[in-house]
Amino acid sequence: MPSKYRSPVMDRRSFVKIVTASLGSMMAAIVGLPVIQYFISPALGKTGSDDWISLGSLDNFPFDLPTLFNFNITQVNGWERSSMSYGAFVLRKEGQDPIVFSDVCTHLSCRVNWDEENKEFHCPCHNAFFDANGEVVSGPPPRPLDQYEIRLDGDQLFIHLTEG
């Protein structure tokens, strides 16, 4: 190559290297950055609910016996419409507002059962026990059973389901 065409700054080879590297990084970024969004966008979407669920008449629930009420909520996850099942234990006491516990163990979200013989909630996953008021008796749970916010409309009981 005649010397008048030769750059004093860099040779052809380094120029090609720099151009290849910058074009390559640009293309990688154009594809790569959207990929992050592509992966995490379903995690950011709100799928939660904020509903008042009717549990029917208070008369359905006996005094001093935590009674399980099951209900289903339909949710859309991606392309699938699925029914999520929930459980609530209703505890009535004479002269007091009812207390409604979530049946989700506060340890790692297994479902608790009421053991009438020992008057305890029992979570079978890691052998956790809660008393009738939801307080931890033994086992790994970090806090008492969660309670739903309630509303009474005459003798009709409603609980507030908030998620997400």
Next chain:
Amino acid sequence: MAENVFSWLDERLGLKAIYDTILDRKVPKVNWWFTLGSASLFLGIMQGITGMLLSVYYVPTPDHAYDSITFIMTGVQFGWLIRGIHHWGASLLILTAFIHMLRVFFYGAYKYPREFTWITGVGLLISALGMGFTGYLLPWNQRSYWATTVGSEIAGTVPWVGDFILRTLRGGTNLSALTLSRFFSLHIWIFPAIILATVGTHLYLVIRLGISHIPDKDS
């Protein structure tokens, strides 16, 4: 620091030797037609990456395939981009590979000692067409359903063994869930495995034998 890390790795892995062999090898004076192999390789890698990403959300069952693609297009951020690259890249790859083949043919680059490179190239083109045929069914829309119906019907016209081929393609007499899942398996496992091995051989031969110069009056 970076230099130290590099020389530590280079001493153990021989990175410089790999670089010199692959990127600094001697080539004759060539023209732009000689870039189509690299272009096909680049597009193939893009198809691999976007394909893996699509499999995050796609499901190959008749009751959800179409819905999952609708979800990719409308429910996932940049889903349209990932699928768009996969969709258009597929057509472009066939185009670049085909013109690459024409270049090799018209420059006589398939001749001794490069016959086997040509044979692996033919395998790659057929595999790419196989990827196109199997991938076309996966959206499970009207167009893909009937395209596969027609495509497998054509395969069924082969004398004697046609019916057997048609049934094997469809996984039974009819186009069904079995067809979709076996096309999916072919598309993401079997063809990619074949292509990976064949591309490896193809590139090894290109590097081992070097590329032939553009024919001149003497040749």
